[in-house]
Amino acid sequence: METLSALLIGVFAACGTWLLLRHGLFRILLGLALLAQAANLLVFTAAGLGRGDTAIIAGDAAALPDGHPDPLAQALVLTAIVISFGALAFCLVLLKMTRARTGTSGIDALAKTES
Amino acid sequence: MTESTLVALPVILPLGLALLSWSCRRSPTGSRVALIGGSALLLALAIPLFLVVREAGTPLRLDFGAWRKPLGISFKVDLLSAILVAVSSIVGFAGALFAAGETGRILWAKGYGTFFFLLFAGINGAFLTHDLFNLFVWFEVMLMSSFAMLVLGRRRFVFEGATQYVVINMVSSFFFLSGLGLLYGKTGHLNLEEIATRLVASSSDPVILSSATLLLLAFGIKAGVFPLYFWLPPAYPNTGFATAAVFGGLLTKVGVYALYRVFGGAFGFLSEYTSDLFLAIGCATMIAGVLGAASQFHVRRILSFHIISQIGYILLGLGLLTQGAVAAAIFYTVHHIFVKTNLFLAAGAIAATGRTEDLARLGGILKTSPLLAILFLIPALSLGGIPPLSGFFAKFILLREAIREEAWIVTVIALLVGIVTLFSMTKIWAEAFWKETPRAGAPLPQRPMLLVPVALLGALTIVIGLFPGTLFAIAEEAARQLLSSNPATMNPIQ
Numbered sequence: 001m002e003t004l005s006a007l008l009i010g011v012f013a014a015c016g017t018w019l020l021l022r023h024g025l026f027r028i029l030l031g032l033a034l035l036a037q038a039a040n041l042l043v044f045t046a047a048g049l050g051r052g053d054t055a056i057i058a059g060d061a062a063a064l065p066d067g068h069p070d071p072l073a074q075a076l077v078l079t080a081i082v083i084s085f086g087a088l089a090f091c092l093v094l095l096k097m098t099r100a101r102t103g104t105s106g107i108d109a110l111a112k113t114e115s
Numbered sequence: 116m117t118e119s120t121l122v123a124l125p126v127i128l129p130l131g132l133a134l135l136s137w138s139c140r141r142s143p144t145g146s147r148v149a150l151i152g153g154s155a156l157l158l159a160l161a162i163p164l165f166l167v168v169r170e171a172g173t174p175l176r177l178d179f180g181a182w183r184k185p186l187g188i189s190f191k192v193d194l195l196s197a198i199l200v201a202v203s204s205i206v207g208f209a210g211a212l213f214a215a216g217e218t219g220r221i222l223w224a225k226g227y228g229t230f231f232f233l234l235f236a237g238i239n240g241a242f243l244t245h246d247l248f249n250l251f252v253w254f255e256v257m258l259m260s261s262f263a264m265l266v267l268g269r270r271r272f273v274f275e276g277a278t279q280y281v282v283i284n285m286v287s288s289f290f291f292l293s294g295l296g297l298l299y300g301k302t303g304h305l306n307l308e309e310i311a312t313r314l315v316a317s318s319s320d321p322v323i324l325s326s327a328t329l330l331l332l333a334f335g336i337k338a339g340v341f342p343l344y345f346w347l348p349p350a351y352p353n354t355g356f357a358t359a360a361v362f363g364g365l366l367t368k369v370g371v372y373a374l375y376r377v378f379g380g381a382f383g384f385l386s387e388y389t390s391d392l393f394l395a396i397g398c399a400t401m402i403a404g405v406l407g408a409a410s411q412f413h414v415r416r417i418l419s420f421h422i423i424s425q426i427g428y429i430l431l432g433l434g435l436l437t438q439g440a441v442a443a444a445i446f447y448t449v450h451h452i453f454v455k456t457n458l459f460l461a462a463g464a465i466a467a468t469g470r471t472e473d474l475a476r477l478g479g480i481l482k483t484s485p486l487l488a489i490l491f492l493i494p495a496l497s498l499g500g501i502p503p504l505s506g507f508f509a510k511f512i513l514l515r516e517a518i519r520e521e522a523w524i525v526t527v528i529a530l531l532v533g534i535v536t537l538f539s540m541t542k543i544w545a546e547a548f549w550k551e552t553p554r555a556g557a558p559l560p561q562r563p564m565l566l567v568p569v570a571l572l573g574a575l576t577i578v579i580g581l582f583p584g585t586l587f588a589i590a591e592e593a594a595r596q597l598l599s600s601n602p603a604t605m606n607p608i609q
Contacts, residue, residue: 020286025278032285039289039296046300046322073299076248080292083255087285090262094281097266098274 005045012038025095032091036084040077047073121164122177122190125200125243128157129236136228146223147215153232154204154211161197161204161239168197169589174596176245189306191245194593195445199242199372202449205575206364206456207235209568213460214357216564217467222355225267233260234361241369247295247305250373254291254337258284261366264358265350276349283346287336294329297322311381311600327382331389334377337370340430341399344423348407351422352415352472356463359415363422364456368448371429378433379441380600386436394434394525401427401532408539414462414472414547417539418455421498424532425451431513431529435520441594443513446587450497450505450579457494457572461487464565465547468558474543479552484561488548493573495544497580499537505579512587 012034019031047070055071057064064070132153139145168175174193181187192200211231218227237257244250262284265277299305301322302313314323336343347367351359378389404424411417429451432444462472464487469477481488497504510533517526552558579586 020282028282032282035286035289039292042293043296043299046296048300070303073296076296076299079248079252083252084289087255087259087288090259091281091285094262094266094274094277097269098278101269101274 001049002045005041005049009038009041009045012041025099029088029092029095033088036088040080040084043073043080044077118167118175119177121160121167122175122192122243124160125157125164125204125239126236128160129153129232129239132156133229133232133236136232137226140224140226140228143220143223146228150211150228150231151208151215153228154207154235157235158204158208161201164192165197165201168192168194169592172592188244188246188249190243191308192243193596194589195372195375195597196242198445198449198589198593199368200239202452203235203238203242203365205572206361206452207231209456209460209572210357210361210364212568212571213360213463213565214355216562217355217357217463222267227264227267230260230263230267231361234264238365238369242372245307247298247307247310249305251288251291251295254369254373255288257366257369258288261362265354265362267358268355270353273353276346276351276353279346280350283336287333290329290336291333294326294333297326297329301326307376307381308600311383314381315384324385327378327385330377330382331374334370334373335396337367338374338430339367339370339400339423339426340396341403341427344400344403344426347423348416348419351419352413356459356466360456360459360463363418363459364452367422367426368429368452371426371448374430375433375441375444375597379436379597383436383598383600390434390436392434393430394522397427397430397434398525398528399427400424400430401528405532405535405539409535412474414465414474414477414543415459417543418458418462421458421536421539422455424536425455425498427532428510428513428529431517431525434525435516435522436598437516437520438591438594438598440513440516440520441598442587442591443509443516445590445593446583447509447513449586449590450509450576453572453575453579454494454497454506457569457576458491458498460565460569460572461491461494464561464569465491467565468561469547470559474546476553477547477558478550479548480558481548482552483558487561487566487569488544490566490569490573491548492544493576495540496537497576499540500533501537503580505576505583508580508583508587512583 016031016034016038019027019034022028050067050069055064055068132149135153136146136149139149174191177190179188214227214231234257237253237260240253241250241257244253262281265280266273298310301320302310304310304313339347351363401424404420404427408417408420408424411420429444429447432440465477465480466472468480468484468487471477493504497506500506500510514526514529517529
């Protein structure tokens with residue numbers, strides 16, 4: 001399961017990077033979204049996956065049994081998803097305004113007018 | 116006031132002030148009062164925090180929800196955090212004074228004050244927290260408010276720089292998140308102390324090393340170090356002056372702080388790999404920044420490139436990683452934050468009187484506004500390292516440490532970069548102040564309100580220059596506390 005997840009993260013990160021390096025602003029946004037998912041999945045996977053039951057420590061135990069997935073990592077991912085969603089929403093508006101203001105949706109045109 | 120209240124308030128208060136600013140955004144006067152009063156209140160809070168931490172000699176802790184150390188989120192305020200919170204609230208106060216004079220009705224109505232305080236909540240949170248994920252969250256709070264402040268004015272040219280700034284910084288956040296995820300998966304902890312104690316045994320673990328690389332990239336982008344700085348110069352020069360001053364003074368320094376906290380503390384055992392790397396990055400950053408500045412002819416572009424070159428100096432402390440070098444770097448950071456903010460504010464005053472930032476079209480300000488000329492000269496000479504201003508002592512103690520460690524190449528590069536820095540500052544001086552009045556017309560009369568924060572920060576530069584020993588003693592104690600969390604040098608009985 002971890003291997004499958006790792007492969008998925010790799011595919012997401014690779015596609016995200018490729019899109020990020022493309023010319024169009026909208027592709028860049030898609031690239032950011034894919035990279036965000038790759039990072040979130042990585043946090044989720046790094047703490048271990050498992051077919052666990054509820055994350056409640058039994059009365060006579062001090063910790064969750066071995067191999068039980070860590071619930072804290074899932075809480076972290078939840079926060080990270082909210083943050084990346086907010087950041088992407090901002091980014092969408094910004095790129096839309098950039099396009100309206102500069103009259104281009106290509107990143108190269110932006111580099112030209114600089115400095 | 117109890118100690119835990121004192122620790123939590125620098126984050127909670129700005130959040131409350133942000134709400135307050137939003138409620139009075141329709142009235143420019145109300146917004147100005149809220150901004151200046153609020154940032155004065157923050158300053159009045161940060162100074163006692165600094166004094167208490169300095170008096171106590173040990174870090175203050177605050178465990179939220181009374182969850183004890185390995186479990187809950189904790190704030191830990193050592194002297195370095197306390198210094199930086201105090202310094203950033205001074206910068207905030209100066210920035211607020213300038214923003215009150217500069218910002219117009221439309222920007223206030225869009226919530227300039229709200230984003231200003233949210234930015235400071237993020238900055239203070241990042242300085243105070245001792246939990247890696249919590250640091251990530253404060254970084255995001257800071258970045259999102261800085262994104263908003265950057266484009267609030269919707270000037271045409273700002274969008275081009277802002278697009279690069281936002282995209283690059285989001286990528287850096289993903290690196291940060293991935294790095295901390297791997298680290299958590301390996302150590303099972305997010306608290307930096309706990310991570311430090313667990314890392315000693317696993318120094319060559321590939322997961323730990325890739326996590327360190329990801330964190331280095333993430334903080335490196337935010338700090339604006341050598342190959343990763345290219346987002347900075349397009350972004351800062353086109354926004355408002357108070358905004359650029361606060362960004363230029365503080366944002367990159369939060370990245371540098373994170374580098375020190377992580378690579379001087381928990382990842383300190385990697386220093387055999389990282390110290391040469393940081394020295395090389397530091398030198399490359401100094402050279403790239405200062406040469407970039409020399410080729411520019413626009414006041415704030417020159418200053419933006421100088422942020423980068425100064426970051427290089429600060430990184431040298433992390434490369435040498437002796438207590439003296441880290442202390443020198445902390446001294447340098449404090450000096451640099453004041454001076455850089457001051458220069459950006461002075462640039463604002465220059466642009467207000469000369470109506471442009473293009474050096475070719477400026478001129479004659481020395482005649483119309485000699486006070487501004489003097490106030491610009493103080494931080495400019497300090498940045499160049501002229502005694503007896505703060506920059507001289509900052510460079511002096513850093514180079515003394517480099518010579519003591521026999522890092523000759525570093526010393527030579529740092530000296531040369533200092534000379535070129537002085538050249539850039541003289542360029543601004545000669546073009547904007549010294550030159551004859553330009554054909555476009557004489558400069559406008561100076562608005563004295565804008566000079567108040569410039570004078571305030573200039574006075575601080577002089578005070579540091581007059582009493583460098585006091586600040587250096589504080590910096591040494593801060594460096595000792597920071598390095599004591601490094602597992603390689605950590606005292607086993609604690």
